[in-house]
Amino acid sequence: xxxxxxxxxxxxxxxxxxxxxxxxxxxxxxxxxxxxxxxxxxxxxxxxxxxxxxxxxxxxxxxxxxxxxxxxxxxxxxxxxxxxxxxxxxxxxxxxxxxxxxxxxxxxxxxxxxxxxxxxxxxxxxxxxxxxxxxxxxxxxxxxxxxxxxxxxxxxxxxxxxxxxxxxxxxxxxxxxxxxxxxxxxxxxxxxxxxxxxxxxxxxxxxxxxxxxxxxxxxxxxxxxxxxxxxxxxxxxxxxxxxxxxxxxxxxxxxxxxxxxxxxxxxxxxxxxxxxxxxxxxxxxxxxxxxxxxxxxxxxxxxxxxxxxxxxxxxxx
Amino acid sequence: xxxxxxxxxxxxxxxxxxxxxxxxxxxxxxxxxxxxxxxxxxxxxxxxxxxxxxxxxxxxxxxxxxxxxxxxxxxxxxxxxxxxxxxxxxxxxxxxxxxxxxxxxxxxxxxxxxxxxxxxxxxxxxxxxxxxxxxxxxxxxxxxxxxxxxxxxxxxxxxxxxxxxxxxxxxxxxxxxxxxxxxxxxxxxxxxxxxxxxxxxxxxxxxxxxxxxxxxxxxxxxxxxxxxxxxxxxxxxxxxxxxxxxxxxxxxxxxxxxxxxxxxxxxxxxxxxxxxxxxxxxxxxxxxxxxxxxxxxxxxxxxxxxxxxxxxxxxxxxxxxxxxxxxxxxxxxxxxxxxxxxxxxxxxxxxxxxxxxxxxxxxxxxxxxxxxxxx
Numbered sequence: 186x187x188x189x190x191x192x193x194x195x196x197x198x199x200x201x202x203x204x205x206x207x208x209x210x211x212x213x214x215x216x217x218x219x220x221x222x223x224x225x226x227x228x229x230x231x232x233x234x235x236x237x238x239x240x241x242x243x244x245x246x247x248x249x250x251x252x253x254x255x256x257x258x259x260x261x262x263x264x265x266x267x268x269x270x271x272x273x274x275x276x277x278x279x280x281x282x283x284x285x286x287x288x289x290x291x292x293x294x295x296x297x298x299x300x301x302x303x304x305x306x307x308x309x310x311x312x313x314x315x316x317x318x319x320x321x322x323x324x325x326x327x328x329x330x331x332x333x334x335x336x337x338x339x340x341x342x343x344x345x346x347x348x349x350x351x352x353x354x355x356x357x358x359x360x361x362x363x364x365x366x367x368x369x370x371x372x373x374x375x376x377x378x379x380x381x382x383x384x385x386x387x388x389x390x391x392x393x394x395x396x397x398x399x400x401x402x403x404x405x406x407x408x409x410x411x412x413x414x415x416x417x418x419x420x421x422x423x424x425x426x427x428x429x430x431x432x433x434x435x436x437x438x439x440x441x442x443x444x445x446x447x448x449x450x451x452x453x454x455x456x457x458x459x460x461x462x463x464x465x466x467x468x469x470x471x472x473x474x475x476x477x478x479x480x481x482x483x484x485x486x487x488x489x490x491x492x493x494x495x496x497x498x499x500x501x502x
Numbered sequence: 503x504x505x506x507x508x509x510x511x512x513x514x515x516x517x518x519x520x521x522x523x524x525x526x527x528x529x530x531x532x533x534x535x536x537x538x539x540x541x542x543x544x545x546x547x548x549x550x551x552x553x554x555x556x557x558x559x560x561x562x563x564x565x566x567x568x569x570x571x572x573x574x575x576x577x578x579x580x581x582x583x584x585x586x587x588x589x590x591x592x593x594x595x596x597x598x599x600x601x602x603x604x605x606x607x608x609x610x611x612x613x614x615x616x617x618x619x620x621x622x623x624x625x626x627x628x629x630x631x632x633x634x635x636x637x638x639x640x641x642x643x644x645x646x647x648x649x650x651x652x653x654x655x656x657x658x659x660x661x662x663x664x665x666x667x668x669x670x671x672x673x674x675x676x677x678x679x680x681x682x683x684x685x686x687x688x689x690x691x692x693x694x695x696x697x698x699x700x701x702x703x704x705x706x707x708x709x710x711x712x713x714x715x716x717x718x719x720x721x722x723x724x725x726x727x728x729x730x731x732x733x734x735x736x737x738x739x740x741x742x743x744x745x746x747x748x749x750x751x752x753x754x755x756x757x758x759x760x761x762x763x764x765x766x767x768x769x770x771x772x773x774x775x776x777x778x779x780x781x782x783x784x785x786x787x788x789x790x791x792x793x794x795x796x797x798x799x800x801x802x803x804x805x806x807x808x809x810x811x812x813x814x815x816x817x818x819x820x821x822x823x824x825x826x827x828x829x830x831x832x833x834x835x836x837x838x839x840x841x842x843x844x845x846x847x848x849x850x851x852x853x854x855x856x857x858x859x860x861x862x863x864x865x866x867x868x869x870x871x872x873x874x875x876x877x
C-alpha cells in the first residue's frame with residue numbers, strides 16, 4: 186500500500202464519510218433529547234429523493250440547482266421527521282416501531298412520487314451533481330494538501346463545520362443543556378420548567394434536517410439519480426457511528442472516517458497487495474460487519490442518554 | 503363483573519389493528535387522490551387481486567387466488583418470525599437476512615443432493631430452516647452475551663446476508679447470466695402442474711402445507727408449552743423472569759433461533775416453490791419489513807398473523823393490477839407503513855377510540871394524569 190494510493194483514497198473516503206457524519210449528528214440531536222431515531226435511513230431517502238428531484242428540475246434554469254437540492258433535502262427531512270415526533274412524542278408510540286414505519290414509508294413514498302413525477306421507478310438522472318473544489322494555497326501543503334484540499338466535495342467541509350457547531354450547541358449553550366437534560370431525566374427537566382415536548386420536537390426536527398441534508402449530499406456526490414437503493418443502509422451505519430462515537434460529535438467524526446474508509450475498500454482492494462486475492466463481495470460486507478464488531482466492542486461501556494427511547498409521560502415520577 | 507371488563511379490554515385490543523387498517527387504507531386513498539388518480543381503481547385492483555373477480559369490467563380469473571396464496575406465504579412466515587421474537591421482547595428486523603440464508607441453504611441442497619422427491623423436498627425445507635435459525639442465533643447471542651441491541655445487528659446482518667448470498671450464487675454455485683443458478687432438479691421443487699392448472703397457470707405450489715404447519719407450531723409452542731411460557735415471561739418482564747429462575751439469556755437466543763427458522767423456511771419456499779433456481783439479488787426484497795407489519799397488525803398471535811398475512815398479500819397481488827390501472831404499486835408500501843405507524847401509536851389510538859365511545863377516561867386524552875405512565 187503505497188503513499189500514493191492512500192492519498193488517492195482520501196478524497197473518496199471523505200466523500201463517503203460526509204453523509205455518515207451528517208446523519209449521525211442528526212441522530213445525536215434526537216437521542217440527546219431522548220428520542221431514538223432509527224428512521225435516519227428513511228429520512229435520508231426522502232432527503233435524497235427531494236435533492237435529486239429538485240436538481241433535475243432546476244438544472245436547466247440555474248447552475249445553483251444542486252445547492253437548492255441540498256436545501257430542499259433539508260426541508261423535506263424536517264417535514265418527514267415530524268411524523269416521528271408526532272407519533273413518538275404526542276401519541277407515545279414505541280420509538281423503534283415508529284422509526285421502522287418511517288423507513289418503510291420512505292421507500293414506498295419516494296418511488297411512488299418518482300412514478301408520478303418522472304414516470305419511472307427512479308428520478309431522472311441529473312447531468313451534474315455537486316462539483317468538487319480545490320482550496321487554493323492549502324492544497325500546496327505537502328501530504329495534507331492532496332488529502333484534504335484537492336478535488337474535495339464542499340459537503341465534506343460542511344460536515345466538518347456541522348461537527349464543530351454541534352459540539353458548541355450541545356455542550357456550550359443553554360439550549361444544549363436543556364436538550365441533554367430531556368434525554369437524561371425528562372421528569373427532572375420538567376420540574377425545572379423545561380418544556381420536554383418542545384425540546385424533543387426540536388431534537389427530532391434538527392435530526393430530520395441533518396439526515397435530509399445527508400441524504401441529499403449522498404445522492405448529489407455519489408450517484409447520478411435517486412433510486413430505491415441509493416442510501417443502502419447508510420442511515421443505519423450512521424446510527425452505529427453514533428454508538429461507536431459515544432454520542433459525542435468528535436467521536437462521531439472519527440467513526441464517520443472509519444466507516445468512510447471501510448466503504449471504499451472494495452474499490453481499492455484490487456490495488457492493495459494483500460487484499461487483492463479476496464473476493465469483491467467480502468468488501469461489500471465489510472462496513473456492515475465492522476458495525477457489528479464496533480457495537481460488540483463498545484457495548485456494556487455505552488454512555489448513551491439514559492432516557493433515550495423512553496416515552497415521556499408527565500405523570501410519571 | 504371482572505370477566506366483562508376483561509372482555510371489553512380484549513375488544514379494544516382487537517379494535518386498534520382494525521381501526522389502523524381502515525385508517526391506513528383511508529390515508530392511502532387520500533395519497534392516490536392528491537396525486538390525481540382514482541382510489542376506486544385501487545380498491546378494484548385489491549378486490550380483483552384477492553378474489554379474482556373484476557368488478558369494473560366483469561370476469562373471473564382463479565389465477566389471482568393462487569397468486570394471493572403465493573404472495574402471502576413468505577410474509578406470513580416472516581410475520582411469524584418477527585412475532586415470535588416480539589413475544590420474547592426482541593425486535594427482529596433481520597427476518598429478511600434470515601430468509602436469504604434459508605434460501606441459500608435450500609439452493610445448496612437442491613443443487614448438490616440427489617434424492618427422491620419425498621426425501622429431497624423435506625431436506626431442502628429443513629436446510630432452509632436450519633440456516634435461518636443459525637443466522638437468527640447471531641443477534642440473539644450478541645444480545646444475551648454482550649447486551650448489543652438486536653435492531654442494529656439484525657439490520658447489518660441483512661446486508662451481510664445479501665452480499666454473501668450473491669457471492670455464493672455467482673462464485674460457488676456458478677451462474678451463466680450473473681443472475682441465477684442452474685435449474686434445480688424436479689425432485690427438489692414444491693411446484694406441481696396440477697396446482698398451477700386449477701388456478702389458471704398461477705405459481706401456486708405445495709409450500710402452503712409447511713406454512714400451515716408453521717402457524718400451528720407457532721401457536722402450540724407459545725401458548726401450550728412450558729418453554730413458550732418461559733419465552734413470553736421474558737417478553738413481559740425480563741427481570742421478573744430472571745427472579746423467577748428462568749434462563750433469560752438462553753430464552754432470548756432460543757427465541758431468535760426459532761424466529762430465524764420461520765424466516766429461513768420462507769426462503770426455502772420462495773426458492774423452490776415460486777422459483778426453481780437460486781437468485782443473486784441487487785437489493786433486499788422487503789419480506790422482512792412486510793413481516794414486521796404482519797406481526798404488528800396480527801398482534802403477534804397466530805390467528806392474527808394469518809389474517810394480516812393475507813391482508814398484506816392482497817396488497818402485493820394487487821400491485822401489478824394497480825400499476826396497469828395507472829396507480830404506482832408503491833401505494834401498497836405507503837398503506838402498509840401507515841398501518842404500522844398507526845399500530846405503533848396504540849396507546850394514543852386506544853384513547854381516541856375511548857373518546858369515540860364517549861368514555862370519560864377518553865376525555866383525559868394526553869392529559870398529565872394518565873395511568874399508563876411511561877410504559
